[in-house]
Every structure is written in C-alpha cells, then in structure tokens.
Amino acid sequence: MTPTWVQLTYLACAVCFILALKGLSGPKTARIGNIIGAVAAVVAVIIPFLYLDLKHVPLILVAIAIGTAGGVLGAQRVQMTQMPQMVALFNGVGGGAAALVALLELRELVPVQDSVNWFVIVATAFTIAVGSISFAGSIVTFAKLQELMTSRPVVFPGLRYVFPIALATTLVLSVRLVIESHVWLGVVLCLVGLLIGLLLVLPVGGADVPIVISLLNAFTGLTVAAGGYVLSNVVLLVAGTLVGASGTFLTLLMAKAMGRSVANILFGALKGGSTLGAGVASDRPVKSAGPEDVAILLGYADRVIIVPGYGLAVAQAQHTLRELVDVLIARGTKVDYAIHPVAGRMPGHMNVLLAEAQVPYEQLIEMDHINGEFKHTDVVLVVGANDVVNPAAKTTPGAPIYGMPILNADEAQQIVFMKRSMRPGFAGIENELLFDPKTTLLFGDAKDSLGKLLNSVKAL
Amino acid sequence: MSEAVVWLTIFVLSVFVGIEVISKVSSTLHTPLMSGANAIHGIILLGAILVTGTTDNNVALVVGLVAIVLAAVNMVGGFVVTDRMLQMFTRKKPKAAAAPASSDGGAA
Numbered sequence: 001m002t003p004t005w006v007q008l009t010y011l012a013c014a015v016c017f018i019l020a021l022k023g024l025s026g027p028k029t030a031r032i033g034n035i036i037g038a039v040a041a042v043v044a045v046i047i048p049f050l051y052l053d054l055k056h057v058p059l060i061l062v063a064i065a066i067g068t069a070g071g072v073l074g075a076q077r078v079q080m081t082q083m084p085q086m087v088a089l090f091n092g093v094g095g096g097a098a099a100l101v102a103l104l105e106l107r108e109l110v111p112v113q114d115s116v117n118w119f120v121i122v123a124t125a126f127t128i129a130v131g132s133i134s135f136a137g138s139i140v141t142f143a144k145l146q147e148l149m150t151s152r153p154v155v156f157p158g159l160r161y162v163f164p165i166a167l168a169t170t171l172v173l174s175v176r177l178v179i180e181s182h183v184w185l186g187v188v189l190c191l192v193g194l195l196i197g198l199l200l201v202l203p204v205g206g207a208d209v210p211i212v213i214s215l216l217n218a219f220t221g222l223t224v225a226a227g228g229y230v231l232s233n234v235v236l237l238v239a240g241t242l243v244g245a246s247g248t249f250l251t252l253l254m255a256k257a258m259g260r261s262v263a264n265i266l267f268g269a270l271k272g273g274s275t276l277g278a279g280v281a282s283d284r285p286v287k288s289a290g291p292e293d294v295a296i297l298l299g300y301a302d303r304v305i306i307v308p309g310y311g312l313a314v315a316q317a318q319h320t321l322r323e324l325v326d327v328l329i330a331r332g333t334k335v336d337y338a339i340h341p342v343a344g345r346m347p348g349h350m351n352v353l354l355a356e357a358q359v360p361y362e363q364l365i366e367m368d369h370i371n372g373e374f375k376h377t378d379v380v381l382v383v384g385a386n387d388v389v390n391p392a393a394k395t396t397p398g399a400p401i402y403g404m405p406i407l408n409a410d411e412a413q414q415i416v417f418m419k420r421s422m423r424p425g426f427a428g429i430e431n432e433l434l435f436d437p438k439t440t441l442l443f444g445d446a447k448d449s450l451g452k453l454l455n456s457v458k459a460l
Numbered sequence: 461m462s463e464a465v466v467w468l469t470i471f472v473l474s475v476f477v478g479i480e481v482i483s484k485v486s487s488t489l490h491t492p493l494m495s496g497a498n499a500i501h502g503i504i505l506l507g508a509i510l511v512t513g514t515t516d517n518n519v520a521l522v523v524g525l526v527a528i529v530l531a532a533v534n535m536v537g538g539f540v541v542t543d544r545m546l547q548m549f550t551r552k553k554p555k556a557a558a559a560p561a562s563s564d565g566g567a568a
Contacts, residue, residue, distance in 0.1 A: 021497065024496040026489070034542045041502065041535055045535075047506075059521070067505075067530065067535075070537070071533040090541070097505070097527045217494055217497060250485075341490075
C-alpha cells in the first residue's frame with residue numbers, strides 16, 4: 001500500500017500540472033505556469049526514491065543524467081525556426097518511453113494474469129500500440145520538417161489496404177493478449193504500432209504536418225494516462241489525460257484555423273491526389289523589379305502592411321526588416337505586420353520568431369483585426385510567406401489549403417513579393433497572386449534584398 | 461465504488477479539466493502550449509523509474525534504462541524549450557508596456 005503522504009504529494013503534483021496548463025493558455029502567466037509544471041515533475045520523479053526500496057539506483061540515476069543532458073542540449077541548441085520538429089522529436093521519445101514501460105509492465109502481468117482485471121491488460125496493449133504509433137509518427141514528422149525527407153505527401157499503391165489490415169492486426173493482438181498474455185504478443189504489437197505510425201504520417205504533407213504533431217502529442221498523453229492506470233499511479237493518469245484532452249482539443253482548433261478536418265488531413269491523400277500540389281516552378285510570366293523600384297513604391301506609400309513568413313525567419317532577416325520598417329515609419333508611413341495564425345511552421349510560430357527579433361508587439365496585428373485594412377493599403381510587402389496570402393484558399397475547392405482563412409493581401413493597391421524563386425510554398429501549390437497585374441516580385445535572399453531595399457529607401 | 465470506477469471518474473474529470481483550461485487560448489500561444497503539454501507527458505519518466513527499479517531481469521533492466529533516457533529527454537527538453545520560447549514573449553514587456561508593468565508591483 002502506498003503511504004498516504006506519497007499519495008497526497010502526487011495529488012499536489014497533479015494539481016500543479018493543471019495550473020501549468022492553465023498558465024500556458026495566457027501570455028502573462030505562461031512562463032510561471034511552465035515553471036510550476038517543471039517543479040511538479042521533478043518532485044514527482046524524486047518521490048519513488050524516498051519511499052520505495054528501488055533496485056539499480058545508480059544505473060537509474062545515470063540514465064536520468066544522460067536523458068537530462070540530451071534534453072537540455074537539444075533544447076538550448078535548437079533554433080527558433082526549428083521549434084516544430086524539436087517538439088515532434090521530444091514527443092516521439094516520450095511515446096517510445098511509454099510503450100517500453102508498458103512492455104515491461106506486461107512482463108510483470110503475465111505470471112499473475114488470472115488475478116488481473118482484463119481491462120488492465122487492454123490498457124497495457126493500448127499503451128504499447130499507441131506509444132509506438134506516436135514514436136514512429138513523430139520521427140517521420142521530424143524527418144519531414146528537418147527536410148531529411150520530402151515534406152510532401154508520400155503515398156504508395158496499396159496503402160489504403162495495408163493501413164486497415166495493420167489496424168485490424170492491432171485489435172486481434174490486443175484481444176489475444178487479454179485471453180492469454182505473452183510478452184512476445186506485446187513485442188509484435190509494438191512492431192505493428194511502429195508500422196501504423198509510419199503509414200499514418202507518410203501521406204501527410206506540407207502545412208498539415210504541424211497538426212499531426214499536435215495529434216501525436218495528444219496520443220502520447222493518452223498512452224501516459226493508460227500507463228498510469230496500469231501502474232496505479234494517479235499523477236500519470238491525470239497528467240496524461242490532461243495532455244490527451246487538451247492536445248485533442250488543440251488539434252481541432254488548429255485544423256479549424258486552417259479550414260480542414262482532421263480526417264481530411266490524415267486520410268485526404270489516400271482518397272486521391274487532392275493534397276498533392278504542383279511542387280515545381282511555373283513558367284508563366286511575372287512582373288519583377290529591382291530593389292530601387294520597390295523602394296520608390298514603399299517610400300511614397302502612406303499605408304504599408306508587411307506579411308512576414310517562414311522564409312524571413314530562415315534568412316534571419318527580421319532585424320533588417322525591422323530597420324526598414326523603422327525608416328518607413330520615420331518617413332511618416334503607417335506600417336504594421338499582419339500575422340496569420342499559422343504563419344511559420346506551426347500556429348503562433350511567427351509570433352515566437354518575431355518576438356526573438358524584438359519587433360515591437362504593438363506592430364503585430366492578428367489576421368482578424370487587419371484583414372479589413374488591406375483595401376485601404378497602398379503596398380503589401382510579402383516577405384517569405386506564400387500560402388497565407390494565396391487566394392486559392394477562397395477560390396479553388398480542390399486546393400489543399402481550400403477553406404483556410406487568409407490575409408486579404410490581394411485587395412491592396414500594390415503587392416510586392418520577396419521570394420527566392422518561383423517555387424511554391426509549404427503547401428506545395430502555386431499562388432495565383434504572383435501573376436496578378438498588381439503584383440511585383442523582388443527575387444533574392446530575403447536578408448540580402450531587404451538590405452538593398454533599406455539602402456534605397458534611405459537614399460530617397 | 462470499485463477501484464476501476466474510481467479511476468474512470470478521475471479520468472473523465474481530467475478530460476473536462478484539460479479541455480476547460482485551454483479552451484480560450486489564442487493562436488499566438490499554440491506553439492508554446494503544445495510544447496508545454498509535451499513536457500508534461502514526459503512524466504512517464506516516473507513510470508519508467510518504477511518499472512526499472514523493481515525488475516530483476518537484465519533484459520528488462522536495459523529496456524527500462526532506455527525508457528528512462530527517452531522519458532528524461534522528453535521531460536527536461538520539453539520544459540527547457542518551452543521556457544526558451546516563453547522568454548521571448550516576456551522580454552518585450554518592459555519595452556512595450558513599461559507603464560502597466562510598473563503598476564502591478566513586482567508580480568514578475
């Protein structure tokens with residue numbers, strides 16, 4: 001029987017996790033919330049050493065030290081632009097850990113199967129399968145975002161048959177486990193889970209990948225919750241359930257922000273080529289100009305809106321952009337940044353990236369508040385963004401981003417695109433706005449072009 | 461109440477709490493929130509320690525130690541990376557909102 005003080009401390013830790021999530025939902029309380037969560041986690045991890053006579057303590061401490069060092073190093077070295085894949089990777093290893101814990105627990109359950117509630121075995125099977133799915137799926141999302149493989153949907157013939165078969169196999173194995181527990185059944189379940197994880201994420205491409213990361217995050221939460229039931233540990237149950245529920249909810253919010261359904265994101269590619277964009281440069285004529293011409297456009301405009309995108313962050317051009325905006329404002333131009341909810345690689349990612357460059361917060365205007373202003377705007381400067389201003393989201397029902405609310409850049413008097421090349425954006429589809437007569441393109445690296453633009457505006 | 465029902469009760473209530481606490485979050489904070497939730501499920505480290513510390517089998521010990529390393533990466537990395545992101549949101553406060561910041565008296 002677990003001592004009462006241990007149970008009460010676990011309860012306190014569970015409450016702290018609730019406070020942590022609650023804190024993270026608002027900018028003022030987010031940092032303290034995160035710290036409360038971290039402290040609770042550390043306390044919860046120390047407790048077993050205090051009341052249990054654990055074996056292998058030195059080895060366990062070494063393993064914790066290795067994991068801690070790896071986590072801290074990774075977390076500190078990662079660039080802000082690479083944040084989504086870092087979250088995916090951390091989530092994946094968590095899912096993998098949950099699956100391994102459940103496998104070990106299954107080993108303990110086998111000899112005493114007759115005295116164990118069948119539901120405990122079901123929960124163990126669930127943890128093994130879903131933990132493996134989360135691990136394999138997260139590794140694929142990591143590889144996609146890190147560009148270790150194509151970020152486009154990968155579909156092969158027969159996928160639509162293999163996937164249901166793998167799911168059915170999982171079900172059969174779980175039932176077998178309940179009837180007659182064997183560790184090898186758990187191992188097979190683990191392997192099938194890894195396969196499902198691969199099959200689930202390979203067909204997902206481009207801008208849908210972050211939503212899948214959020215979904216897998218929720219999966220890992222649920223496996224931790226199930227693990228808590230198996231181990232009779234209330235902290236795991238509450239923390240896992242919190243993450244599972246809030247993660248599911250967050251996934252739905254994100255999908256809604258992009259005008260997609262989760263089912264469409266996961267299985268859209270299976271039904272047909274609808275999420276497969278062009279992926280190649282078009283040879284249709286566009287109007288391009290040099291930095292001097294664009295400088296004149298900007299320098300004599302009364303109202304300018306900047307649409308920043310991932311390309312800006314990758315080029316590390318935020319500081320140059322901020323300087324340009326400062327010069328324009330000094331010349332009497334009204335300038336704001338229009339922030340699309342999914343600008344960057346993940347919802348809210350652009351806010352993180354611009355905050356890193358210390359762009360004044362009051363110049364960042366969210367989509368709903370700025371969309372009405374585009375028609376009164378002289379020049380829209382799109383820097384390294386593409387999909388968030390693509391009118392195809394409104395006009396082309398078959399497009400992968402169809403239904404996603406966009407910034408109404410097309411309503412402005414003039415549109416300037418700063419782009420490296422004519423290659424389509426993250427969603428892999430062509431942007432009609434590039435071929436609009438009102439549009440001017442300024443080709444080149446964002447940092448380089450912005451630098452030239454800045455000098456030209458200063459010289460006006 | 462049987463023990464299973466107690467667990468089910470805690471589970472169902474936690475689902476509602478989880479949805480409730482994040483239901484009004486703005487998209488500005490989606491990335492840190494996802495990362496923070498990610499760190500919290502790293503608490504599987506506790507489970508990994510429990511199963512590893514009670515085993516006598518060498519294979520199980522190795523598997524358990526691997527689980528501990530993975531879970532620790534998830535938990536520690538998750539909290540550190542979330543804090544790094546959130547630092548960026550707090551840094552601009554003294555610049556952008558110097559007046560309100562001074563009125564709420566050392567809350568930071």
